[in-house]
Amino acid sequence: MTVPHSPGKQLALGAFLMQTGHHIAGWRHPGAQADAGSNFAHYVELARQAEAAKFDAIFISDSVGVRNRDIASLSRTARSDQFEPLTLLSALAAVTAKIGLIATASTSFNEPYNIARKFASLDQISGGRAGWNLVTSSGDGEAENFNLVKHLDHALRYERAAEFHQVVTGLWDSWEDDAFVRDKESGQYFQPEKLHVLNHKGKHFAVRGPLNVARSPQGRPVIVQAGASDAGRDLAARTAEVVFVAHQTFDEARSFYADIKHRAAAYGRAPDEIRIMPGIFPVVAPTRAEAQEKFRALQELIPTVVGVGLLSQMVSFDLSPFPVDGPLPELPPTNGAKSRQQLMVDLARREGLSIRETYLRIAGARGHQQVVGAPADIADLLESWFRDGGADGFNIMSPAHPAGLRDFIELVLPELRRRGLFRNEYQGSTLREHLGLRRPPHPAAR
Template sequence: MIMSKAQNKQIKLGAFLMQTGHHIAGWRHPDADAEASFSFQHYADLAKRAEAAKFDAVFLADSVGVRQSDNAALFRSARSFHFEPLTLLSGLAAVTEKIGVIGTASTSFNEPYTLARQFASLDQLSNGRAGWNLVTSSSGEEAKNYGLETHYAHQTRYQRAQEFHDVVTNLWNSWDDDAYVGDKEAGIYTKPNSLRSLHHRGEFFSVAGPLNVARSSQGHPVVVQAGASEAGRSLAAATAEVIFVAHQTLEEGQRFYKDIKNRVAAFGRNPDHTLIMPGAFPVIGESRAHAQEKFEQLQNLIHPEVGLALVSSLLGIDLTGVDVDSPLPAIPETEGAKSRRQLLVDLAGREQLSIRDLYLKIAGARGHWQLVGTANDIADQLQHWFESNAADGFNIMAPWLPGGLIEFIEHVLPELRRRGLFRTEYSGSTLREHLGLPIPAVHSSRKLQGAVA
C-alpha cells in the first residue's frame, strides 16, 4: 500500500453523470437504464446515491445541438437526448441537501446577464452548492442553432470567454453579503449603499447591471473550466477554481498539474485554490481477469459506425468512408476543440493505432483515463496520481448507469476510506466547504449611492 500524502489532504470526487453511462455503447449494457435520457428519477436516484457516498458534487456536461456528421451513427447512439443542465440541476438540488451541483453552460451561445442570474438562482435554491463549468462550444452544429453559418474562431471563442467570465463574476458581486436587512419597523429591506452597478462596455458585451439576485452562503458559484489547449490553460489559470481535464498517462497529468499551478501563481492567485480533477473511467471486477471480461463485454457492443463517428467528432473532421483498419490520416487544424484533437493524434501515433484501434481505445472514456481492474487496483492508481502531483481529485465517469457508479461506491470508496483518502461525512454544507475553497470577497467597484431595493 502507498503511504498517504498528508493526513489532512483527501481526494476530491465528482460524479460525472452522462445519460446511460460514459461508454459509447453503455446504453446497450444489459443492466443500463436505456430510458435514462428522459428520466428525472434516474438522475435523482444517482444524485442521492452520490450524496449518500459523500461525493463532492455531481456534474453534467452539455452541448446545444445534435451532432449530425454521421446520420447512420446518430441513430445508434444514446447521446442525442439530454436535459438542459440548469433545469435538471434545479430539480436535483430539491431532492438533495449537501452534494454540489455543477453544470455546463457555454460562453459562446449565452448572454452574461442571463447566465449569471440563472447560476446565482441555482446557488440560492441549493443553499450554496452550485458550480458553473465554463466552456467554449466547439461544434458547427451548435453555431447554426444560434444564427451563425460558421463557428467563432478558436482564439475569438476564448477572448469572448474571458470577458464573459469577468462580466458574470462581477454581476455575482452586485450586492454586499450583508445587503439584506428586512427591518419591517424601519421599512428598510436592503442596506443603503450595499449595491454596485457594473457599467461594462467591452469588445463583446455591454452590460449595465446590477444583478437582481443576492449572493449565496458560499458567496457565488464555484467556477469550473475544462480547456487544455494553450488558450484554455490561460483562461483556466486566470479564472478556474476547479479544472476538469483528460489525460492518458501519469506523466501527462504531472506536466499539466505543474504548468497550471505555476500559471495560477503567475496570475497572483493561490494554486491551492485551483483544483485539478482528471476524468477517470473505472471498470471494476472481482479479479483483473473479471474486470477485463466486463470491459470486453462493453467493447463488443460498439457498432463500427458509432466508433468512426466518435473519432470524427473528437477530431473535428468527417472520416466517413475511410477504411477503419487504416492508420489515422493527417489531421488538419480546425476551429474545434484543440486539446482533445491533439490527445487523440498523439495517442494514435504513440501506439501505432488504426482508426478501429483508436475508437476502441477511446469508446469508454473519450480520451480520459481508463482504469480496468480490481477495487484495490483502482484505489492504488487513484492514490498514486493524487500523491504524485497529477491530480487533486477525480471526476468519476461510470461506464454504464446506474451500475457503474454503484460499483465504484460499494467497492472503491471503502478502500479509499480505509487509507484515509476520502471523507466519511461531510464537514460542511456548501460546495466550497466540500472542496476547501474560500468564499470569494465582494469585488470593490462603484456603488449606487443611497441605493435601496
C-alpha cells in the same frame, strides 16, 4: 501507499453523470437505464447515491445541439436526448442536501446576465452548492442552432469567454453580503450603499447591472473549466477554481498539473486556489479478470459506424471515407476542440493504432484515463496520480449508469477510505467547503 492522509489532504471526487453512462455503447449494457436522457427519476437515484457516498459534486456536461450529424451513427447512440443541465440540477437541488451541483453552460451562445442569474439562483436554492463549468462551444451542430454557419474562431471564443467570466463574477458581486436588511418596521429593504452597479463596457459585452439576485451563499458559485489548449490553460489559470481535464498518461497529467499551478502563480494565485480533477473511466469488478470480461462485453456492443462516428467527432473531421483498419490520416488544423484532437492524434501515433483500434481505445473514456481492474487497481492509480503531483481529485466517468456508479461506490470507495484518501462524512455543507476552497469576500469588504 497506505499511510492515512490528514483530512485536508484527501481526494476530491466528482460523479460525471452522462445520461446512460460514459461508454459509447453503455446504454446497451444490462445495467444501464437506456432512457436516462428523459428519465428524471434516474437522475434522482444517481444524485442520491452519489450524495450518500459523499462525493463532492455531480457534474453534468452539455452540448447545445446533437453531437453528430451522421444519422446512421447517431441513431445507434444515446446522444440525442438529454436534460438541459441547469434545469436538471435545479430539480436535483430540491431532493439533495449536501452534494455539489456542477452544470455546464456555454459562453458562446448565452448572455452573461442570464447565466449569472441562473447560477446565483441555483446557489440560493441549493444552499451554496452550485458550480459553473464554463465552456466555449465548438461541437458539430451547435453553431447552426444559433444563427451562425460556423463557430467563432478559437482565439475569439476564448477572448469572449474571458470577458463573459468577468461580467458574470462582477454581477455576482452586485450586492454585499449584508445588503438586504428587510426591516418591516422602518420599511428599509436594502441598504443603498451596499449596492454596486457593474457598468461593464467591453469588447463583447455591455452590461449595466445590478443583478437581481442577492449575493449567493458561496459568495460566488464555483468556477470550473475544462479547456486544455494554450488559450484554455491561460483562462483556467486566471479564473478557474476547478479544472476538469483529460489525460492519457501520468506524465501528461503531471506536466499539465505543474503548468496550471505555475501559470496561476504568475497571476498571483496560490496553488490551492485551483483543484485539478482529471476524468477517470473505471471498469471495476471484484477481480481483475471479471473487470476485463466486463470491459470486453462493453466493447463488443460498439457497431463500426458508431466507433468511426465517435472518433470523427473527437477529431472534428469525418473519418468515414477512410479504411477503418488503416491508420488515422493526416488531419487539417481544427477550429474545434484543439486539445482533444491533439490527444487523439498523439494516442494513435504513439501506439501505431488504426482507426478501429483508436476508437476502441476511446469508446469508453473518450480521451480520459481508462482503468480496468480490481478495486485495488483503481485505487492504486488514483492514489499515485494524487500523491505524485498529477491530480487533486477526479471526475469518475462510469461506463453505464446506474450500475457503474454503484460499482465504484461499493468496490472502490471502501478501498480509498481504507487508505485515508476519501471522506466518511461531509465536513461542511457547501461545494466550496467540500473542495476546501475559500468563500470569496465581496470586493468592498477586502
